[in-house]
Amino acid sequence: MTLLPGQHAGPVLVSKDLTLTGAGATLSGGSPVVRVSGADVTLDRVAVASGAATGVRVDGGAVATLRGVSVTGSCGPACPPPADPLAVTDAGVRVVGASAALVGVAVSGHAVGVRAAGADRLDVLDGRLADNGAGIQVLDAEAGVGPAATQAVVSGTAITGGGRAIEVRDTATGAPRPTVTLRADRIVGTAGTAVVADVPVDARGVWWGCNGGPGSPGCSTVDPSVDAASPLVLRLAAGPGAIATGGARAALTADVVRDAGGTALGAAFPDGTPIAFTTDLGTVTPSSAATSAGAAAAALVSGEQPGTATVTATLDGQAVAAPVTVTAPSAVQPAPPAATPTPAATPTPAATPTAVPTGAELLAAARKAIGRKVFRLTPTLTPGVGYVDRAARSGAGTITVPNRDVVSLMVLACPEVACDAGISARVLRTGRTGRRLTSYALRRATFSLQAGRQRVVAVRLTKAQRQGIRRARTATMSVTVAVSAPDGQRSKRTLRLRLRVAT
Numbered sequence: 001m002t003l004l005p006g007q008h009a010g011p012v013l014v015s016k017d018l019t020l021t022g023a024g025a026t027l028s029g030g031s032p033v034v035r036v037s038g039a040d041v042t043l044d045r046v047a048v049a050s051g052a053a054t055g056v057r058v059d060g061g062a063v064a065t066l067r068g069v070s071v072t073g074s075c076g077p078a079c080p081p082p083a084d085p086l087a088v089t090d091a092g093v094r095v096v097g098a099s100a101a102l103v104g105v106a107v108s109g110h111a112v113g114v115r116a117a118g119a120d121r122l123d124v125l126d127g128r129l130a131d132n133g134a135g136i137q138v139l140d141a142e143a144g145v146g147p148a149a150t151q152a153v154v155s156g157t158a159i160t161g162g163g164r165a166i167e168v169r170d171t172a173t174g175a176p177r178p179t180v181t182l183r184a185d186r187i188v189g190t191a192g193t194a195v196v197a198d199v200p201v202d203a204r205g206v207w208w209g210c211n212g213g214p215g216s217p218g219c220s221t222v223d224p225s226v227d228a229a230s231p232l233v234l235r236l237a238a239g240p241g242a243i244a245t246g247g248a249r250a251a252l253t254a255d256v257v258r259d260a261g262g263t264a265l266g267a268a269f270p271d272g273t274p275i276a277f278t279t280d281l282g283t284v285t286p287s288s289a290a291t292s293a294g295a296a297a298a299a300l301v302s303g304e305q306p307g308t309a310t311v312t313a314t315l316d317g318q319a320v321a322a323p324v325t326v327t328a329p330s331a332v333q334p335a336p337p338a339a340t341p342t343p344a345a346t347p348t349p350a351a352t353p354t355a356v357p358t359g360a361e362l363l364a365a366a367r368k369a370i371g372r373k374v375f376r377l378t379p380t381l382t383p384g385v386g387y388v389d390r391a392a393r394s395g396a397g398t399i400t401v402p403n404r405d406v407v408s409l410m411v412l413a414c415p416e417v418a419c420d421a422g423i424s425a426r427v428l429r430t431g432r433t434g435r436r437l438t439s440y441a442l443r444r445a446t447f448s449l450q451a452g453r454q455r456v457v458a459v460r461l462t463k464a465q466r467q468g469i470r471r472a473r474t475a476t477m478s479v480t481v482a483v484s485a486p487d488g489q490r491s492k493r494t495l496r497l498r499l500r501v502a503t
Contacts, residue, residue: 001018001021013037014035015039019044036057045067048072055071055107067105077109079132085171100119103125112136113135130159135166165220184206212231231259277313285301309324
């Protein structure tokens with residue numbers, strides 16, 4: 001179902017399976033403006049203007065996917081954090097006794113941006129939550145809804161401004177505690193303690209505003225129950241390390257993809273995060289660049305003055321620097337000596353022009369400095385399915401998929417060039433005696449990818465297939481991605497993972 005561009009009056013109740021697409025359409029009015037109840041529903045690129053009311057409510061055991069949805073409230077940039085987490089009535093997205101996956105969703109101006117209470121599952125991927133009293137709130141229960149083992153994963157999401165970023169509460173005595181995992185998120189500029197929790201929270205591999213991690217100058221703070229080990233750090237590489245005066249260039253790359261020990265994360269840092277570049281010698285262009293696949297690129301352009309340029313990249317409360325030597329052409333390329341007379345006269349060699357790095361040479365130097373290939377393919381499973389850790393990449397990992405029809409696969413491909421990609425997913429089962437049972441394809445698709453962009457691909461596991469996986473002795477999911485770039489480069493990768501279905 002497609003909404004025409006323009007303003008549409010709410011409230012809207014969706015109680016049957018459908019996809020509602022609304023590029024250019026805005027819904028307003030009612031509390032909530034949109035309610036999804038007891039159905040499998042996708043909201044695609046719908047804008048919701050909710051004022052002081054709840055924007056989207058998901059309840060009644062529904063399974064909802066919000067993709068590219070924006071929800072704007074009226075609380076304002078100084079929206080205070082809620083004093084009583086159980087008494088919240090204003091939430092951008094509210095999930096109660098249901099499951100929801102939010103992909104590329106933007107929520108601002110609410111007492112709580114995203115709230116899950118007594119929910120089965122909440123996934124927030126590549127989101128933008130700004131100026132809310134609390135960015136995300138996860139509780140095991142609320143009034144009128146029995147306690148549930150709420151599981152929440154927040155990955156590649158920017159939570160900025162407003163009150164606290166994340167609040168996790170175990171409110172029901174004897175009930176299962178909420179489980180919250182954060183990965184590759186950017187949490188900065190919030191008031192007071194950024195993550196408030198009375199249960200353990202796994203927040204490893206998050207950017208907190210500085211390289212030192214929570215509690216360091218320039219960084220957010222968290223409660224003691226939060227495991228914030230291995231924070232992401234800002235790095236800067238410059239190559240080549242020496243250039244000539246007179247307009248020569250050195251490639252600059254700042255990235256937020258690894259921790260201080262150099263370990264890379266499987267999740268992607270939020271795209272579009274601005275990183276500023278400055279220099280004390282020469283000029284930098286552009287002076288600010290947005291991240292794509294966790295990295296931002298610029299160039300140092302030399303002037304007529306030789307010396308050592310200190311190039312600086314700044315993100316939030318952190319600045320990192322790298323030196324580049326700028327040398328006069330005569331020092332970089334000395335003139336050839338005069339020819340020495342010999343019995344057999346040798347012609348004097350012609351003077352060689354000053355070497356100016358070509359684009360290919362700069363790219364090669366940048367590649368060497370960064371330590372990665374320019375063309376790369378990295379398919380991963382979304383956090384809603386499970387992390388593809390090192391064990392899983394070697395074939396020894398196990399992925400537990402939720403007990404629902406639609407499972408999402410995320411492909412991160414071609415960080416620096418556009419490409420065409422094809423994906424296929426298959427399941428292989430063996431019986432109790434080890435005999436091979438059925439092998440069937442889940443999904444085949446081809447699509448074009450912009451450089452460094454994420455593509456979420458959905459596959460469907462029917463109820464009969466899920467039951468068959470449970471009965472099998474072993475079940476393996478194989479995901480193969482093949483990519484071709486415009487310059488003819490090709491890459492292919494297959495992940496084979498042991499598969500199980502959650503109860």
